[in-house]
Amino acid sequence: MLAGAAALPLFVLGRSTAAPAAGDDSLCGEPAATSRLHVPGTSGYLGRLAPRGAPLTLIAAAGDGTTPGRLVYRVRHAGRDYVNPTLVLRPGERVRVTLDNRLDAPTIAHWHGLAVDTANDGAGLTLVAPRERFAYDFEVRNRGALYWYHPHPHGATAQQTYDGLFGLIDVDDDDHAALRRALDLVPGHTELTLVLQDRRRGGYGASEQHARHGFMGDDAYVNGAPCPFVDAASRAYRLRLLNACNARTLRLAFRTAAGTRVPFTVVGNDGGLLPAPVAAREAFLAAAERLDLVLDLTAATPGETIVMESLAFDPMHGERSSGEASAEPDVAPRAAAHEGHARDGAGAAASVAGTASRIDAAAWPDGGPRALMTLRVRDRVRYDHRMPATLSRIAPLDTTGARERPVRLGFNKDRWRINDRVFAMGETPIEVARDSTEIWLLRNYHTSMPHAMHLHGFAFEVLERETSPDAVAALAVDARARLASDLGRKDTVLVWPGESVRVAIRFDVPWPGPQTYMFHCHNLEHEDGGMMLGVRVA
Numbered sequence: 182m183l184a185g186a187a188a189l190p191l192f193v194l195g196r197s198t199a200a201p202a203a204g205d206d207s208l209c210g211e212p213a214a215t216s217r218l219h220v221p222g223t224s225g226y227l228g229r230l231a232p233r234g235a236p237l238t239l240i241a242a243a244g245d246g247t248t249p250g251r252l253v254y255r256v257r258h259a260g261r262d263y264v265n266p267t268l269v270l271r272p273g274e275r276v277r278v279t280l281d282n283r284l285d286a287p288t289i290a291h292w293h294g295l296a297v298d299t300a301n302d303g304a305g306l307t308l309v310a311p312r313e314r315f316a317y318d319f320e321v322r323n324r325g326a327l328y329w330y331h332p333h334p335h336g337a338t339a340q341q342t343y344d345g346l347f348g349l350i351d352v353d354d355d356d357h358a359a360l361r362r363a364l365d366l367v368p369g370h371t372e373l374t375l376v377l378q379d380r381r382r383g384g385y386g387a388s389e390q391h392a393r394h395g396f397m398g399d400d401a402y403v404n405g406a407p408c409p410f411v412d413a414a415s416r417a418y419r420l421r422l423l424n425a426c427n428a429r430t431l432r433l434a435f436r437t438a439a440g441t442r443v444p445f446t447v448v449g450n451d452g453g454l455l456p457a458p459v460a461a462r463e464a465f466l467a468a469a470e471r472l473d474l475v476l477d478l479t480a481a482t483p484g485e486t487i488v489m490e491s492l493a494f495d496p497m498h499g500e501r502s503s504g505e506a507s508a509e510p511d512v513a514p515r516a517a518a519h520e521g522h523a524r525d526g527a528g529a530a531a532s533v534a535g536t537a538s539r540i541d542a543a544a545w546p547d548g549g550p551r552a553l554m555t556l557r558v559r560d561r562v563r564y565d566h567r568m569p570a571t572l573s574r575i576a577p578l579d580t581t582g583a584r585e586r587p588v589r590l591g592f593n594k595d596r597w598r599i600n601d602r603v604f605a606m607g608e609t610p611i612e613v614a615r616d617s618t619e620i621w622l623l624r625n626y627h628t629s630m631p632h633a634m635h636l637h638g639f640a641f642e643v644l645e646r647e648t649s650p651d652a653v654a655a656l657a658v659d660a661r662a663r664l665a666s667d668l669g670r671k672d673t674v675l676v677w678p679g680e681s682v683r684v685a686i687r688f689d690v691p692w693p694g695p696q697t698y699m700f701h702c703h704n705l706e707h708e709d710g711g712m713m714l715g716v717r718v719a
């Protein structure tokens with residue numbers, strides 16, 4: 182039984198805490214859970230499309246109102262129509278995509294997490310004007326994992342992404358096939374890809390674009406609908422999540438409707454399957470991060486409802502404690518967040534900086550609790566599969582003689598900055614020797630907020646965390662204070678105020694000539710505001 186595997190002493194973390202009970206009708210708050218989860222099929226919205234080397238045309242255009250957001254990527258392939266398709270690829274496969282821009286603004290698509298050359302990275306150095314096309318041609322060099330694609334025109338990335346231009350990339354490999362066999366998982370049935378996005382009634386406007394803490398939506402959408410439900414049976418489910426929010430961090434957890442916490446097993450992250458499964462009760466998931474988990478419902482009884490939720494947490498908006506005044510008008514009501522802290526018992530009402538947290542004036546404040554989706558257990562089934570002890574093999578990087586590069590994250594003169602700089606097109610303040618390994622020490626000031634740092638083209642190996650906030654330190658799984666989702670490889674790492682995260686990066690570039698990549702905060706309003714630096718690898 183899966184429950185047996187998860188109960189191995191190594192995996193037992195923490196004690197059992199019960200969340201407050203809630204009536205079924207309030208599980209999702211408003212709007213209520215009236216829509217069934219959209220499960221991507223073989224066409225349509227988020228439909229799974231395996232091009233197997235065939236060329237595709239991705240049309241960026243206005244949507245037809247059936248999907249959230251004004252814009253969509255449309256593809257017609259092998260007689261089927263797709264909207265924001267999930268591209269299913271294999272390592273080594275050649276990918277040929279033509280982006281056809283039918284928007285009234287310049288755009289470009291970026292393959293988040295894929296190791297490609299600058300010409301194919303779509304980082305915004307080249308833009309596609311309205312009515313023009315751009316051709317990508319690259320090879321998949323990544324491990325199996327869930328990656329994604331989204332626009333990257335500097336200054337308009339947040340708006341276009343919020344408007345709906347994003348999709349998943351599912352690089353499938355033998356490790357994933359082995360996990361499916363071991364747990365009897367069937368994609369689209371017992372293995373679900375879930376795209377999480379917060380959306381605001383009334384949409385995205387200029388004030389959102391300049392919100393210091395980034396955009397905060399009112400409602401939690403999963404695969405295009407607010408707080409949907411899905412029918413389930415008493416067995417294991419694999420959930421593969423993408424946080425596609427512009428700025429919001431989620432503190433992901435599961436509970437029964439009666440309020441009992443339901444633990445889960447982390448099996449993968451941005452960079453694919455972890456070396457081994459790790460038991461967890463909750464996990465932070467920052468903007469652009471992915472989490473691959475297995476939820477064991479073997480003990481659930483028909484009629485029971487399991488809630489996937491984001492727990493309350495202190496969003497640690499501490500940049501004001503520098504004493505600097507701000508003209509920003511979004512000083513907001515704090516009642517909801519307070520209530521959340523009290524309910525969850527997370528405490529930590531004050532940030533490390535010693536200042537009260539500020540939250541944006543949204544119906545769902547940053548760090549506020551929220552139900553995201555429900556699983557309604559319908560059927561009792563026999564299920565006796567076991568979680569494998571090994572999921573994948575990833576050799577640690579050899580860091581002997583690696584250059585250590587300090588990277589400081591902070592706020593000054595009204596801008597979020599990396600090493601005191603803001604982005605300038607054409608400049609590459611970070612210069613790296615090709616085929617070298619570096620260690621980056623990402624340090625976030627106390628007087629800051631959490632930043633989800635992402636590097637194009639190369640994966641991070643998280644080496645250690647230091648001076649993490651208590652709520653984060655409590656989730657550490659090893660002596661280096663790493664989190665379950667830090668293990669293996671990843672491409673986006675959340676760095677909390679006052680925290681240092683040491684990552685190793687191998688800058689392998691099989692392409693001739695110097696290559697340029699972007700390193701930025703994936704809070705898209707921070708990125709558009711200049712919290713991004715060019716990286717030259719030569």
Ligand code: C2O
Nearest residue numbers: 291293469635699
């Ligand atoms: Cu999701 Cu510059 O990336």
Ligand code: CU
Nearest residue numbers: 292293294637
């Ligand atoms: Cu990227």
Ligand code: CU
Nearest residue numbers: 632702704707
């Ligand atoms: Cu940021």
